[in-house]
Amino acid sequence: MAEASLPENDLFIVDVAVSDSAVRPKITVLADGEQGITIDQCATISRRVNAKIAETYGEEVSYVLEVSSPGVDFPLTQPQQYKRNIGRSLKLKMQDGSEKIGKLEEVTETGLNLTQEIKQKGKKATYEPVQIPFGEIVKANVVISFK
Template sequence: MGAQARQDRLAALLEPVLAEAGLDLEAVEVVPAGKRRLLRVVVDSDDGVDMDAVGTVSQDVSAALDASDVMGSAPYVLEVTSPGVDRPLTLPRHWRRSRGRLVQARLADGGEVTGRVVEAGDDGVVLETAGAEQAEYRYADLERGRVQVEFRRQADDDAAAD
């Protein structure tokens, strides 16, 4: 079975298991790791993912995999994780989950935009750019966005002042 076919079968098997737990499947990959393989399942939700949720869903994912033949008979290690800050923003839900964060994206027609996500809908995002001006961008006009790492976010400063 080819790598893409395996990933498609894994996604079809795991998406309902994760949906029942209130999680979205963000990525699934199988990586050679010595004599074994590493099966990495990346999950997320609008409320984020905590360690308890990862532990519980790991057991559910493991049970679903054990009941199927999608991984074959060769040994593998299962890793269930949440996406890192460097995950590209490619889907409306990624933008929505980045509300309040500073992001940078290339524009489809060239150039770049940096701003804080104010709103994110099904078709586009509103960013607060320099000078506190807001601008709306359709997803079709943006290439992949990236969250910018901030050591002191505006929201953190506001919370500290309360």
């Protein structure tokens, strides 16, 4: 329903979550776009999803619907999100439990090209290019810098 409710082609669904409350479940739809997403676009998605829910389950169904963009603390999950963050630092949690921090240089069909920061005790950090397949990434967050 959420995918079918997108008002423009450059928008995409990042996540849909439904709380397990039987009384009045909360449906959270996170959407984004190549150039970000506006409040008006979120409102359009909300109206369309509401209409589809009413059409499918009837007018009397009780729920709370929230449509918004993912915050800066929300992990990157879609290739389009990575593309919007080229040039920024990312913190990646890998399948093997390790972490990688580095600057996102490029997004390919299969993964990321990252300039990884290598820290060594007592020495200045060095940087090396690495290619990371999407399948090896468990979680990816943008590192917010206030410099």
